Amino acid sequence: MTIELVDVNITSPGRNFVTLKITTSDGIVGWGDATLNGRELAVASYLADHVASTLIGRDEDRIEDTWQYLYRGPYWRRGPVTMAAIAAVDMALWDIKAKKAGMPLYQLLGGASREGVRVYAHASGTDYAALKNAITGYEELGYTAVRVQTGVPGLGQIYGVSSTGPGVRYDYEPAKRSGDRPSEERWDTRTYLNHMPGVFAKIREDFGTDLRILHDGHHRMSPIEAARFAKDIEPYDLFWLEDCTPGEDQSALRLVRQHSTTPLAIGEVFNSVFDYQTLITERLIDYVRSAVTHTGGITAMKKLLDFAAIYGIRSGIHGPTDISPVGMAAALHLDLAIHNFGIQEYMPHNAETLEVFQTSFTFDKGFLHPGDQPGLGVELDETAAAGHEYTKAYLPVNRLLDGTVHDW
Ligand code: KDG
Ligand code: MG
Numbered sequence: 366m367t368i369e370l371v372d373v374n375i376t377s378p379g380r381n382f383v384t385l386k387i388t389t390s391d392g393i394v395g396w397g398d399a400t401l402n403g404r405e406l407a408v409a410s411y412l413a414d415h416v417a418s419t420l421i422g423r424d425e426d427r428i429e430d431t432w433q434y435l436y437r438g439p440y441w442r443r444g445p446v447t448m449a450a451i452a453a454v455d456m457a458l459w460d461i462k463a464k465k466a467g468m469p470l471y472q473l474l475g476g477a478s479r480e481g482v483r484v485y486a487h488a489s490g491t492d493y494a495a496l497k498n499a500i501t502g503y504e505e506l507g508y509t510a511v512r513v514q515t516g517v518p519g520l521g522q523i524y525g526v527s528s529t530g531p532g533v534r535y536d537y538e539p540a541k542r543s544g545d546r547p548s549e550e551r552w553d554t555r556t557y558l559n560h561m562p563g564v565f566a567k568i569r570e571d572f573g574t575d576l577r578i579l580h581d582g583h584h585r586m587s588p589i590e591a592a593r594f595a596k597d598i599e600p601y602d603l604f605w606l607e608d609c610t611p612g613e614d615q616s617a618l619r620l621v622r623q624h625s626t627t628p629l630a631i632g633e634v635f636n637s638v639f640d641y642q643t644l645i646t647e648r649l650i651d652y653v654r655s656a657v658t659h660t661g662g663i664t665a666m667k668k669l670l671d672f673a674a675i676y677g678i679r680s681g682i683h684g685p686t687d688i689s690p691v692g693m694a695a696a697l698h699l700d701l702a703i704h705n706f707g708i709q710e711y712m713p714h715n716a717e718t719l720e721v722f723q724t725s726f727t728f729d730k731g732f733l734h735p736g737d738q739p740g741l742g743v744e745l746d747e748t749a750a751a752g753h754e755y756t757k758a759y760l761p762v763n764r765l766l767d768g769t770v771h772d773w
Contacts, residue, residue, distance in 0.1 A: 367388045368425050371417035373399070378717035378749035380538055381405045381758060382689040385412055385453035387399035387461065389425050395460035396745055397453030398658045398692030401445055402540050403547075403759045411450040415439075420454065425548060426465075428458045431694025434665045447634035448661045456695050456741065464740040470695075474702035476669065481732030482700040484684075484711035485510035485579055485604075489526040492516055493567055499527075500572060504592065507730040510577035510604060510708060513568060517560045521548055524583045524763070524773065538686055540758040546684050547759035550773075553766050554585055558594055565601035577708070582609040584634075584772040585763075588617040595625035604708070605630040605652055605681065611772055612640075618649040630654050633683040636661065638669045645676050652681035652707050658692035659683070663699060670703050679707030681697050686712045690722035694743045697726060709733065721749045 370388040375381070383405050385397040385532045416435065423431060435451045436442055463470040471477055486503045488511040490496030496515045514525030524539070537675040539550050549673060561580070568578060580603060583702050586594060591609035598606070607630040610617040618629060630652035634712040635641065636659050644650045653673050657666050670680050680703060693711075700709050714722070723744045725736030763773040 366425060367422050368420045371412075371420050373413045373417070374745060374747065374750055375405065375409055375755045376634045376721055376753045377756050378539060378721045378750075378753040379715045380686060380718070382497050382718075382721075382754055383409045383453075384689060384691060385457050386745070387420070387425070387454070387457040389461060393461050393464055395425075395457035395464070396741065396743060397456035397460070397662070398689040398695070399449050399453035400658060400687055400689050400692065401449045402687040404446065405755070407446045407473070408449045408453075411446055412453060416450055416454065420428050425458055425461050428455065428462065428664060430456060431455075436661070443637045443639070445634075445636050445659055448665075449659050452658050452660065452662035454667070455664050456657070456691060459663045460740040467739050469735060469739065470663075470698040470741055471701045474663075474698060477701045478704055479701060479706065481729065481734050482697055482706065482709045483510060483731060484508070484709045484733050485512050487512050487514070487525070487576065487712055489514040490516065491526060493564060496564070497567075497571060500568065500576075504572070507728075509575070509731040510579065512579040512710070513579060514565070514581060515561075515564050517553075517557050519556055520551060520553060523552065524550070525581055538711075540687060540760055542756055542758045545757065548761045550761045550763050551766055552585065552763050552771050553601070554587075554590055558590060559586070561594070562601070564728045565598050569601050577604040578602070579604045579607065580710075581607040584608045584611045586610055588614070588620040591617070592621045592624040595627040595629070596623050599625060599627055603627055607631065608633065609653060615640075615643040615649070618644060619647070623692075628652065630681050633659075633661075637689070638665065638672060641669065641673070645673055645678055646744045648676050648678070650678060652679055654681050656683035656688050656692065657695040657699065658688050663695055666699055667703070670699070670705060674703070674705040679705045681707045682709055683753060684710035684712065686714055686718075690714060690718065690724045691741060691743045691745070694724065694726070694735055694741040697733055698741065702772070717753070721746055721753065
């Protein structure tokens with residue numbers, strides 16, 4: 366049997382998603398997530414204009430060969446657009462292989478290493494009262510881990526803080542439908558550094574020591590600022606501090622490590638194992654934050670996580686709403702199968718998205734399971750998808766108080 370049809374689906378049930386559909390000559394369909402927040406059409410074009418025709422007639426079972434063909438073949442390697450396109454093909458082929466085997470994908474990855482996948486929720490609040498309310502809400506839903514982001518006095522709307530409410534479920538989406546250009550936010554690292562440790566102190570006072578607390582610095586600190594911050598927050602025992610410095614500067618984390626035992630996570634903007642080479646071999650991080658969708662798919666992520674395992678580094682796969690339910694399913698199957706699982710990010714998709722993508726995940730007391738349907742366990746309803754036209758949406762641009770463009 367061979368690959369007969371390759372289609373790219375673009376839909377926008379509240380936010381944009383790009384999904385690849387591969388159909389084999391005997392009618393088996395596989396789905397892959399190709400969503401790259403704010404650059405969706407670039408990946409759609411890469412797939413439709415440069416990849417689709419090269420897949421027709423190939424043996425769908427040759428997943429490793431197809432991955433290498435798409436990675437090495439065109440000469441131009443890596444980069445988020447290329448690697449999201451390769452990821453979509455890879456996920457769709459694994460979906461097909463597992464459907465043919467009549468098994469959920471995690472069985473082909475070695476079977477379950479655990480009963481469920483611990484997830485963390487996004488709790489945020491413009492002030493501490495709202496944040497406390499959000500954390501309480503998540504605890505009531507059964508979550509045992511929360512990422513906390515809060516407003517900083519004097520800074521207005523900032524990364525990770527819901528502007529629409531207390532931050533419990535469905536109400537935080539980083540990409541904004543702001544027309545032809547992104548909206549802008551303002552930032553001051555000094556004010557943030559002085560404010561945040563007190564917030565963690567209050568959370569520990571109010572919620573005790575069991576709750577796993579995570580925090581995302583979103584690449585905004587310089588190496589020395591991050592070192593100071595990681596050291597200042599040691600007493601509050603964070604599960605991880607994420608993206609404290611700009612992602613492309615691997616050696617920055619040497620400085621942070623020299624000063625602090627706060628666990629570090631990085632990698633949501635990475636797209637290749639080579640982005641991690643120094644970080645892993647020098648044990649500069651504790652968690653790998655890549656998205657399956659942006660790092661070349663299941664084939665590449667399995668190798669990356671096996672490499673990390675040798676150095677005692679665990680997974681913390683990226684799972685915001687801009688990862689489609691297909692990409693989320695791919696993450697959950699990996700999470701369940703690998704030995705060095707750490708935690709999984711979970712931002713539930715809105716109701717419209719879950720009408721377009723039918724999923725078989727189940728949530729129970731803070732743990733997700735991908736379900737036992739053959740394949741990834743997610744199907745795209747193309748008729749429902751057609752009712753949601755692509756709408757431009759961008760992540761905001763971040764500027765310092767004096768107007769200088771800063772990391773977002
Ligand atoms: O597309 C970018 C978002 O997914 C990202 O800003 C979310 O930092 C993020 C996270 O940790 O989920
Ligand atoms: Mg992040």
